[in-house]
Amino acid sequence: MTRHLRFPRLSWRFIPVWQRNYLVWKKLAIPSILGNLADPMLYMLGLGYGLGSLLPDVAGMPYLTFLAAGTVAYSTMNAATFEVLYSSFSRMHVQRTWDAIMNAPLTLDDVMLGELTWAVSKSLLSGLAILAVIWGLGLYGSFWMTLWIIPVVALVGFCFGGMGLVMNAVSPSYDFFLYYFTLVITPMVLLCGVFFPVSQLPPLLQSVSVWLPLTHAIDLARPLVLGKTPDDIVQHGTALCAYGFAGYVIALALTRRRLLK
Amino acid sequence: MLLGLIEPDAGSIELAGIAVPQHAREARMKVGVVPQMDNLDPDFSVRENLLAYGRYFGMSKAAVAARVPELLEFAGLASKADAQIAQLSGGMKRRLTLARALVHDPDLLFLDEPTTGLDPQARHLIWQGLRRLIGAGKTIVLTTHFMEEAERLTDRLAILDHGRLVTEGAPRALIESHIEPAVVEVYGEGLEDWMRDRASGVCQRFESVGETLFCYTGNAERVIDALKQAPAQRYLHRPSNLEDVFLKLTGRDLRD
Known part of the structure; x- marks a missing residue:
């Protein structure tokens, strides 16, 4: 693997790859939007109203608001993850679309950057839908501050897109992705403050939580929903970028090795 | 390796x-590729496949x-411009893959077993297309296990066995230099007796494979006359071809 590890050579040629995915998505946009977005929204509204009516304020805000901020991060994480796992895997392994593209003057770096930017786009879409609900229900402190959630959402998409591409590179089949969801994504949802504040966890788990990318995402998104400037913006932003970039670079090396076999 | 997807251990490569x-990147701009396995984009129609592939070469819509x-x-x-890929037959998919490889008007075309798995009609259609391209001045590099295809389409061919170059040349010249002009394949009851008594007398060279005797000769008439006296033997007389050269040079053992 180290033989294949090198700094990505980025070029604008990734754009037709992004565009390819966009055009395919556009054909089935309506069911795809409904399928991707209805689920987190139902959870947010169901739990927010149902469970929220039983609870006092959580971390100084109504539970629905608390959950809405968590859901922004959670649904964008899922959108990017599903895209680079199942959809990218279809294109790489099942349909061999990547092979066809690499016979044109594109490199693997371009193809995977196209996939990554597409995952970011899917995250943006998912984040915007949740944001629309936040706006519609008036769950925010300051409208203008909520606009900062948009770049946060893109960053979350980049982070989880990059990480997911690593799984894509090593997976023998679709079934393998279940491990990633069971061992990485689901624990992260429970440890990073989507449904309840991290401060409710035992100290040991809290110290794990600090290192998880979803925690950084929520630490940025939740104050923005409330209309406050988040603490440690640079630190959180850097962590999300670092996870995403490291994922992209490692995924490139692993995929290069895989495709040469 | 020629496309720059794999780095060579040694030596240098120039493509176009x-x-x-x-x-x-620059080299691949001049080359079209037809891979062995179809990898058309199943999410697009026939026309959209061509449009998308052109974009990868940086062409405007x-x-x-x-x-x-x-x-x-x-x-x-x-x-079939608006048909979905799943609606196409195997031959149509191959032809579309060939058309896709030409979208940027390349000088050079790589084809990996372009007609494997096709029926004769579909195969001949592909061959006609390739002849038109050769006529239009394109260079075609073709790999195939199908000797008839190589014999029909190529000016120059190389036989590779286990990654080593065995021989190289024009198809007719290879046949003439390696194989006697005609082959009589003999099979039937009592073949062994005929082989022992007559084969070495009438064949220039012969080879026994399973239940069949391959008799190579410059004078097929003589072999056939001899066979007429042995009515139990059935035979097939044909000119020698590239497959005979291939089998002679690489042996008859299975390759896997």
């Missing part, structure tokens, strides 16, 4: 005058769209 893999009718006509798919 461009050093590879150092300038693989108008430039690709202008080429699409010509490419569809070449592939015999003019009436």
Whole structure:
């Protein structure tokens, strides 16, 4: 693997790859939007109203608001993850679309950057839908501050897109992705403050939580929903970028090795 | 390796005058590829496949769209422009893959077993298309296990066995230099007796494979006359071909 590890050579040629995915998505946009977005929204509204009516304020805000901020991060994480796992895997392994593209003057770096930017786009879409609900229900402190959630959402998409591409590179089949969801994504949802504040966890788990990318995402998104400037913006932003970039670079090396076999 | 996707352990490669893999992008601009396994984009229609592939070469939408009718006509798919890939037959998919490889008007075309798995009609259609391309001045590099295909399409061919170059040359010249002009394949009850008593007398060279005797000769008449006296033997007389050369040079053992 180290033989294949090198700094990505980025070029604008990734754009037709992004565009390819966009055009395919556009054909089935309506069911795809409904399928991707209805689920987190139902959870947010169901739990927010149902469970929220039983609870006092959580971390100084109504539970629905608390959950809405968590859901922004959670649904964008899922959108990017599903895209680079199942959809990218279809294109790489099942349909061999990547092979066809690499016979044109594109490199693997371009193809995977196209996939990554597409995952970011899917995250943006998912984040915007949740944001629309936040706006519609008036769950925010300051409208203008909520606009900062948009770049946060893109960053979350980049982070989880990059990480997911690593799984894509090593997976023998679709079934393998279940491990990633069971061992990485689901624990992260429970440890990073989507449904309840991290401060409710035992100290040991809290110290794990600090290192998880979803925690950084929520630490940025939740104050923005409330209309406050988040603490440690640079630190959180850097962590999300670092996870995403490291994922992209490692995924490139692993995929290069895989495709040469 | 020629496309710059794999780096060679040693030596240097030039593709269409461009050093590879150092300038693989520029080189691939001049080359079209038809892979062994179809990898058309199943999420797109026939026309959209061509449009998308043109974009990968940096062509504008108008430039690709202008080429699409010509490419569809070449592939015999003019009436299928809006069909989905899943609706196409194996032969249509191959032809579309060939048309896709031509979208950027390359000088050079790589084809990996272009007609494997096709029925004779579909195969002949592909061969006609390839002849038109050769006529139009394109260079074609073709790999195949199908000797008839190699014999029909190539000016120069190389036989590779376990990654080693065994021989190289024009098809007819290879046949003439390696094999006697005609082959009589003999099979039937009592073949062993005939082989022992007569074969060495009438064949220039012979080879026994399973239940069949391959008799190579410059004088087939003599072999056939001899066979007429042995009515139990059935035979097939044919000119020698590239497959005989291939089997002689690489042996008859299975390759896997």
